[in-house]
Amino acid sequence: MRMSLTRSKRRTAPTDAIDATDSTTRAASGSRPRRPLRGAALLLAAALAGSLALSACGDDDSSDEPAAATATTFPAGSTMAKLQSASTITVGTKFDQPLFGLKNLRGEPEGFDVEIARIITDALGIPADKVKFVETVSANREPFIEQHRVDLVVATYTINDKRKQVVDFAGPYYVAGQTLMVRAGETAITGKDTLAGKKVCSVSGSTPAERIRTQAPDAELTLFDVYSKCAEALKAGQVDAVTTDNAILLGLMDSDPGAFKLVGEPFSTEPYGIGIAKGDDEFRTFINDTLEAAYTDGRYETAYKDTIGKVEPDMPTPPAVDRYTS
Amino acid sequence: MAGRPEQRSEHRADYGWSHIDAVLDNLDIFREGFVQTLRLSLFAAVSALILGTGLAAMRVSPVPPLRWAGTAYVETVRNTPLTIVFFFVVFVLPQVDIVFSYFTFAVMALTIYHTALVCEAVRSGVNGVDAGQAEAARALGLTFSQTLRLVVLPQAFRNVVQPLGSVGSALIRNTSIAAAFGVQELTGISQRLTTANPGDVVAVLLAGIVCYLVLTLSLAWAVGLTERRLTRTPR
Numbered sequence: 001m002r003m004s005l006t007r008s009k010r011r012t013a014p015t016d017a018i019d020a021t022d023s024t025t026r027a028a029s030g031s032r033p034r035r036p037l038r039g040a041a042l043l044l045a046a047a048l049a050g051s052l053a054l055s056a057c058g059d060d061d062s063s064d065e066p067a068a069a070t071a072t073t074f075p076a077g078s079t080m081a082k083l084q085s086a087s088t089i090t091v092g093t094k095f096d097q098p099l100f101g102l103k104n105l106r107g108e109p110e111g112f113d114v115e116i117a118r119i120i121t122d123a124l125g126i127p128a129d130k131v132k133f134v135e136t137v138s139a140n141r142e143p144f145i146e147q148h149r150v151d152l153v154v155a156t157y158t159i160n161d162k163r164k165q166v167v168d169f170a171g172p173y174y175v176a177g178q179t180l181m182v183r184a185g186e187t188a189i190t191g192k193d194t195l196a197g198k199k200v201c202s203v204s205g206s207t208p209a210e211r212i213r214t215q216a217p218d219a220e221l222t223l224f225d226v227y228s229k230c231a232e233a234l235k236a237g238q239v240d241a242v243t244t245d246n247a248i249l250l251g252l253m254d255s256d257p258g259a260f261k262l263v264g265e266p267f268s269t270e271p272y273g274i275g276i277a278k279g280d281d282e283f284r285t286f287i288n289d290t291l292e293a294a295y296t297d298g299r300y301e302t303a304y305k306d307t308i309g310k311v312e313p314d315m316p317t318p319p320a321v322d323r324y325t326s
Numbered sequence: 327m328a329g330r331p332e333q334r335s336e337h338r339a340d341y342g343w344s345h346i347d348a349v350l351d352n353l354d355i356f357r358e359g360f361v362q363t364l365r366l367s368l369f370a371a372v373s374a375l376i377l378g379t380g381l382a383a384m385r386v387s388p389v390p391p392l393r394w395a396g397t398a399y400v401e402t403v404r405n406t407p408l409t410i411v412f413f414f415v416v417f418v419l420p421q422v423d424i425v426f427s428y429f430t431f432a433v434m435a436l437t438i439y440h441t442a443l444v445c446e447a448v449r450s451g452v453n454g455v456d457a458g459q460a461e462a463a464r465a466l467g468l469t470f471s472q473t474l475r476l477v478v479l480p481q482a483f484r485n486v487v488q489p490l491g492s493v494g495s496a497l498i499r500n501t502s503i504a505a506a507f508g509v510q511e512l513t514g515i516s517q518r519l520t521t522a523n524p525g526d527v528v529a530v531l532l533a534g535i536v537c538y539l540v541l542t543l544s545l546a547w548a549v550g551l552t553e554r555r556l557t558r559t560p561r
Binding site: 201205207236 | 517521
């Protein structure tokens, strides 16, 4: 459908030169003759994306600790040492979420979550080809971690207190939130307070649909069963905005380059964290250190630019990691 | 769909009649959905009845191109899933600048589909009228349209009240597809209320079913009544 075959080999050298290659190949293959089947293709894309589950809450505080270097020796007996000596790791991610974790035509997942996972596995000194990605859907993320079927989960995984009772979270490394998508040429809608009398589209029965009812009571709500239909209706001018979490909206924008843009500040908060086994504080601290290092040395930015940045070039400030005590 | 709904705090621990509150507290929303389903059904049923009868006339007419066109329409539409018809109407028509409200689109999609079903029901009725009736009418000098209008169709309708009732019942249930295409009718509002009341899903869905039953059983009753009336009429 829309998966690019150009997975960049940038594990070892994340340079801008490769960015350039990546975007040119993308541009070349980018003008897809998708018109006739666009509706159906979009439908399928968002039917898949629609299974994404998100719920809210999370709080931030940060501390500064020295960054972990790539070839470190880890304390004996730690999860890091075990993984390093085993030289293999299993990572759970979404396979159906455009820009975050989406399986490409070669069967490899790609996206921001995958790149974040790569930053961590690189820091553990595990070769890229020894990193095994398995699909975790929203419902099986906790069980997979608890059963040690995965070592870490990077899968648009919202940190919340209920989940913290069974798993632990490093991060957050990204904060998603409900926002608005409009046509690229739209000027009248600039945020949720400019929606009076406008037609807003979302998915029937979803949490974002209920939230917009209270947040923008004067908007006229049009509801479909999948977001791709909303995107189609937005393009055709039958609705004026689509609302849900920006992670999903960005995926819709990715499948129809140039047609849409996001407007307004997010009006919900979904901090995405990295799920690991409950109680492994050493490993959690290591991942948090690695994330903080990646924030400053450009690896995070590269990961962003290669994935979400293709659709939304303005990188948000990376969220402060939350080193909570359980 | 996106977003497993947060566990609502009002989730009740007792399992009993309290679940009905989720329905009683939202009766106005249910009424809204019920009215939308009813309006969809009525508009689509009336249009489909008129167009379907016209189509049946085409299919039994002595003019071959009309018969071919009628057959082509019926066989194409009847063998296409209704969801695809909806998709075509709602997302393809706007691309050629045919834009209506989603409600109108839904009525159009339902009409397109059920016209074919009505046509086949009426045609079977026409075929059930003794050929001698039409021959006698022609022998009296009536034209084709007079024969059909005054002699054949009245008898045909008498035979097809029940089959038409079945088409109507299917139509009422098929309006639920409109929930996926921008019309908040019974199914749409049921989905919405189940999200808002995750503890009372069964009660909400049962209430939805009851609403559909009210519509379909009323129709069945009306059909029975009509049939008795018509068969009582002396020939």
